Amino acid sequence: MKIKKGIRFITLKSVGSYINFLSYVRPQRAMELSYALFSQPRVGRFKKEKLPKILRDTETETFHHNEHHFQTYIWKGNETKILLVHGWESNSSRWKKTLPHLQKSGSTIIALDAPAHGQSSGKEFNVPLYAEFINKAVEKYQPEIIIGHSIGGAACVYHQYLFPNTSIAKMVILGAPSDLKTLIDNYISMLSLNNRMLPLLENKFINRFNFKLEDFSGEKFASQFTIPGFIAHDTSDNIVAFAEGKKLASNWKNSQFIETTGLGHGMHDDDLYDKVIEFLFEGTK
Structure with missing residues (x-):
């Protein structure tokens, strides 16, 4: 394990050194390469014939959105519907441990594969496109x-900010980042990129998505929310800092924040799921 980590460290530093070199001689190429590394997942894809077991006995539907397509999986239940949205380098099978807890409620559960993950199309992942996928699924399944x-x-969070008047009445957010600027800063630090790269990446996001890094903030988005939110983050999360969860909760007026310890980034825990179920269904039975 230590050897693998050492190899990864050397590889990251080598890539970072190459990008730093390019930033002087071919800055446009340096920007494109660094953005590609940031936005293209290396794992999380699978083919239809190799579906993870948890996804095999589901109803599936493929949605087409502009030049993209994305996949959904449905575990049928009653008229209450829950939409599950996975994270980076993952897919809908990540909900395997969550499903039994949610299915006790009798609800219909729908999971979707993110851009460039699972059976969904593309090589690039970005949050604005993922929010568009979410919106198509919300419009269809309500x-x-x-x-x-x-x-x-x-x-x-970004979807709720863009589309506040949908069927969604409650949100549960687990181990999520708040600020894009923090993610980019961490990425630059991980690769040891020089100080020429941040402005280049900032320009990429402005040109690609028409927003500045500091404007893309869950903390700012959540200040507009009126629906109830349940936010949980683990103090030992080494992928997304605990402070990010606190930021997200700080401006979300109708939310509760749950601090966990020892769960890491995965956030799978029976006690936590009991709290989620209580938040979602207390007073509805």
């Missing part, structure tokens, strides 16, 4: 509840 993990949680 879920009352949405649950997002990691960057999937950030996509749920």
